[in-house]
Amino acid sequence: MEKTTCAIAGGGPAGLMLGLLLARAGVEVVVLEKHGDFLRDFRGDTVHPSTLEILDELGLGPRFAELPQRRAERMTAVTDEETVVVADLALLRGRHRYIAFVPQWDFLDLLAEEARGYPNFRLRMNCEVLGFTGSGLRYRDENGEERVLEALLSVAADGRGSVLRRGLPLREFGAPMDVGWFRLPRSPSDRTGPFLRVGGGGRLMVAIDRDAYWQMGYVVPKGRPVGDPETVGASVAELAPWLADRVSQMGPISTLRVQVNRLERWYRPGLLCIGDAAHAMSPVFGIGINLAVQDAVAAANLLWEPLRRGRVTLRDLAAVQRRRAPVTRVVQRFQVLAQRRLIAPALAGKSPIAPLKALSALSRVPPIGRLVVTLLAHGVRPEHVRVPEARRPPERSGAG
Numbered sequence: 001m002e003k004t005t006c007a008i009a010g011g012g013p014a015g016l017m018l019g020l021l022l023a024r025a026g027v028e029v030v031v032l033e034k035h036g037d038f039l040r041d042f043r044g045d046t047v048h049p050s051t052l053e054i055l056d057e058l059g060l061g062p063r064f065a066e067l068p069q070r071r072a073e074r075m076t077a078v079t080d081e082e083t084v085v086v087a088d089l090a091l092l093r094g095r096h097r098y099i100a101f102v103p104q105w106d107f108l109d110l111l112a113e114e115a116r117g118y119p120n121f122r123l124r125m126n127c128e129v130l131g132f133t134g135s136g137l138r139y140r141d142e143n144g145e146e147r148v149l150e151a152l153l154s155v156a157a158d159g160r161g162s163v164l165r166r167g168l169p170l171r172e173f174g175a176p177m178d179v180g181w182f183r184l185p186r187s188p189s190d191r192t193g194p195f196l197r198v199g200g201g202g203r204l205m206v207a208i209d210r211d212a213y214w215q216m217g218y219v220v221p222k223g224r225p226v227g228d229p230e231t232v233g234a235s236v237a238e239l240a241p242w243l244a245d246r247v248s249q250m251g252p253i254s255t256l257r258v259q260v261n262r263l264e265r266w267y268r269p270g271l272l273c274i275g276d277a278a279h280a281m282s283p284v285f286g287i288g289i290n291l292a293v294q295d296a297v298a299a300a301n302l303l304w305e306p307l308r309r310g311r312v313t314l315r316d317l318a319a320v321q322r323r324r325a326p327v328t329r330v331v332q333r334f335q336v337l338a339q340r341r342l343i344a345p346a347l348a349g350k351s352p353i354a355p356l357k358a359l360s361a362l363s364r365v366p367p368i369g370r371l372v373v374t375l376l377a378h379g380v381r382p383e384h385v386r387v388p389e390a391r392r393p394p395e396r397s398g399a400g
Helices: 013-024 049-057 061-065 104-116 229-239 241-249 288-309 314-347 353-363 366-378
Strands: 002-009 029-032 070-072 074-078 083-088 099-101 121-124 128-132 136-140 146-156 170-172 177-185 195-199 203-209 213-221 254-256 261-263 271-273
Touching: 002 013, 002 136, 013 029, 013 104, 013 121, 013 288, 029 146, 049 061, 049 288, 049 366, 061 104, 083 353, 083 366, 104 121, 128 146, 146 288, 177 229, 177 241, 177 314, 195 229, 203 229, 203 314, 213 229, 213 314, 229 241, 261 314, 288 314, 314 353
Parallel strands: 002 029, 002 146, 029 121, 074 195, 146 271
Antiparallel strands: 070 099, 074 083, 128 136, 136 146, 170 261, 177 213, 177 254, 195 203, 203 213
């Protein structure tokens, strides 16, 4: 039977960041990832300054900067009446005064490559976690055989559909919308940067500038079908006429069923949940990746010593929840508020221009504006790497 010190289910931002940090501290880690690669469309791709600072602390900032990306210094909403700047990140202090839009697979490849440099780290692809045994993870390996990986601590970082969090008390908050994601070609003459488009008749659309193409999110009331490409394309052409010449080239539509929930208890003996496995977030504010990374950093800071000693108690696991749960509650309250005051009325055909303009006016008052964008960029309680580097990976000759 296989054994390790820490077994992590899920090779997403939370799982790989935690695996990297623990390996860095000299802990033996195995990450089990269901898929054979990280290439999946329409995963979260907004990397906020809080995460950029963590990458700097790990010495990964220069390599991250070489990844293909778009940098947004302003967040705008476009209504039928006007364009409103709702957040100006130029007000931030520090080195990173922007949000980086990076394909998540490139971000995950960067973390995985760095982690593989440590001899005590293993990433097992094509390994689907099936459940928690009480002393480790039961999984199906790349050959389809069921196996058990025993571990001092198992971590659920396998997303909002986690099979490991079943049985833990879950609190649901609901969401008024679902989102249909798809691609449209981008022209060099197009506007740049992400924007939210709010139109009459209850139409709502998000556009993310991916340089080579637009990643579009068409928002619909909860439970309502997004629609076929022809219907959605016609609506897109009305909301953004400058895209009308290419809606016939729309890619397949992938529907995201939006959830907002969180576990009331993130742990049981031998198991800890982090990231979306502990709290599914709305796409509002685009902070999912960053909260997952922050969870991983906090967990590593608090657990590397117990793991090295060979004994992890419930008190140790509870400390992670105590550290991160208040942040989750605050963020979800703001997300639910935005859903109720902005998104739900917009989907009902009511103009959200008044609250958007109020937010824009506040953002132009320097002390308040800086506070708003700081909360957006860094969160309520930003985490920093406190894990010692017990082992170093080999020096690389280049950034790749």
